[in-house]
Amino acid sequence: MSYELIAILMFSTMMLMLFTGQRVFGAIGFVAVVAALLLWGDQGGFDLGFSAAMKLMKWYPLLTLPMFIFMGYVLSESKIADDLYRMFHVWTGGMPGGLAMGTIGLMVLISAMNGLSVAGMAIGATIALPELLKRNYDKLMVTGVIQAGSSLGILVPPSVVLVLYAMIARQPVGQLWLAGVFPGLMMAALFVIYIFIRCRITPSLGPVLPPDQRDVGWGEKLRLLRAGLLPVFIFAVMMVPFVNGWTSLVESSAIGALAAFFAAVVKGRMTRDVFETSVRNTLGISCMFMWIILAALAFGAVFDGLGAVKAIEGLFTERLGLSPWMILILMQLSFILLGTFLDDTAMLVIVAPLYVPLVGALGFDLVWYGVLYTITCQIAYMTPPFGYNLFLMRAMAPPEISLRDIYRSIIPFVMVMMLALTLVMVFPEIALWLPDHVYGK
Template identity: 85%
Template sequence: MSHEVIAILMFSSMMLMLLTGQRVFGAIGFVAVIAAFFLWGDRGGFDLGFSAAIKLMKWYPLLTLPMFIFMGYVLSESKIADDLYRMFHVWMGGLSGGLAVGTIALMVLISAMNGLSVAGMAIGATIALPELLKRGYDKRMVTGVIQAGSSLGILVPPSVVLVLYAMIARQPVGQLWLAGVLPGLMMAAMFMIYIVIRCRINPALGPVLPAEERDIPLPEKIRLLGAGLLPLFIFFAMMVPFVNGWTSLVESSAIGAIAAFMAAVLKGRMTREVFETSVVKTLGISCMFMWIILAALAFGAVFDGLGAVKAIESLFTEKLGLSPWMILILMQLSFILMGTFLDDTAMLVIVAPLYVPLVGALGFDLIWYGVLYTITTQIAYMTPPFGYNLFLMRAMAPPEITLRDIYTSILPFVLVMVVALATIMTFPEIALWLPGYVYGN
């Protein structure tokens, strides 16, 4: 049996298992170990999973994963994130669409706390959505705002998904995080510009808050500003030493976790319930990602042994005559297709063993491609009819927001994201300038 046939058989077996409802790591890991067993016998089958586990345990930057997740849950569970929205409510309510713009800014800061899109979605749906609806904002507008804003969680550092990509692509986590900064901020700015222009054309979509809700004493405004910017101070306390080379990535993650914990303690919000909830959720998410990485490493090892990447590269470039850019675009389109029924993590671990080496072989920068992958998956799981985020939004939204509203709301933001993706593909320095500047120094 040829290597190409074995590779196709592995992919089809894995997809079949996923369609039966098996967990992602179970399906991927099972197919990898069984393939190794039949290819290389007992020793190959047993050693594959063991060597992947040892490689995972020896990957020092993985320690950042529980630290950043814990930091995000502490800030969320202690309601420090609520102060952010109160700050935006007071300071930006005088602008038409100002609360929607503030919600995007809130999502960026939540992303900088947690690194997961689900966290931003949960906070946006529980804090921002009821407030925006109560103040007369168009339900389709605000539903799209929350979905689009929450997607920034997997791009703005500390992105947990980029940690996973770094492990699979064997790229430095720090460079990937820095590569996501400018594209993430650019995309957030594009969302804000769209909201402001749309509300300027049709003020009914985002009415200005009544003066009595905005006109509060200046000392109270300053107090709210300080309370709302506390998470931002925590982020800078964590990232500035790392960017300047004073601390390692793991040390910076520990600073962030300790700073968030101390902030909750000093504000009197670190109760036993908050601490237990944060620890339990951190443990659950961290273990889930570790199992997924373990399965992806095992699957990738089989592909390396088969030489499947070279065979597929030959198929695309020699037999089909496709250019590297055409192959790259086809890859991005396949991510969007898979995003109709898989989340970002599952998409990465399924195709990374094939795509990442192929991208490197075609001469593209893997740091830059990590940003392209992340933006494409953001687009993918917000695209109807089966985008992952659409159903999360449906589960959290109030009854008056229908599935049709959710589908309609996201389309303008998807178009904005496509423009952002095309811009970064055309001008790679948007992603590569900051890591080059920091690590070049």
């Protein structure tokens, strides 16, 4: 049997197992170990899994993963996010669509606290959505705002998805996080501009709040500003030393986790339940990602041994005669297709052994490609019929918002995301300027 046929058999077996509902790490790891045993015998097969585990355990930046997840859960479980929304409520409620624009700002800050899309969706659906609907905001508008805003969690640092990409692509986590800053802020700004224009043209989509609901004294406004900007202060305390080279990435993540913990203690919100929930969720998510990374490393090692990447590169560039940019665009389209029925981690683990080396062989920057991959994941999250965020919203939305409403609400925001993806592809400096500037010192 040829190596190309073995690679196709491995890939198809893995996809079949995923379609039957098996866990991502179980399906990928099983295929990798069985293939290694059949190809290289007992010694080679066992060595493959063992070396992948040792590589994972020795990867020092992985320590950032539980630190940032813990920081995010402490800030969300201690209800500091509620202060954020109240701040945006008062400061932006006087503009058409102001609360929707404030919700995007809330999502950016939640993303900087957690690094997961699910956290932003949960906070947006439970805090922002009821308030927006109660104030007669258009349900299609607000549903799209929360889905689009929550997707920023996997792009804005500290993105957990970029940590996973860094491990598989063997790229520095710090550079990837810095590369996600400007694209994430640019996408948030594009969302805000779209909301502003739509609500200016059709004020009924986002009515201005009545004066009695937004007019408070300047003392109260400043108090809310201080309380709402606490997460920004924590993020600055964590990232400024790292950007200036005073601390390592792991040290900065520890500073962020401790700052979030002490902030909750000072505000009197660090109860036993908050601490226990934060620790349990941190442990669960960290272990899940470690299993996925371990399976991905084993699967990638088998593919490297088969030479599948070189075979696929030859197929695209020699037999089909495609240019590097055409190949890159086809990769992005395949991610969007996969995202209709898989989450971001599954997509990355399935295709990373093929795509990441191929991108490097085609001459593209792997840090830049990590940002492209993440933006494409955001789009895939919101693409019917089985986009991840669509069903999260369906589970959390009130009964008056139907699945049809959810599907319709994301159309303009997906178009905005496509614009952002195009801009980053055409102007790579949007993603690469900050990491080049910081690491080039």
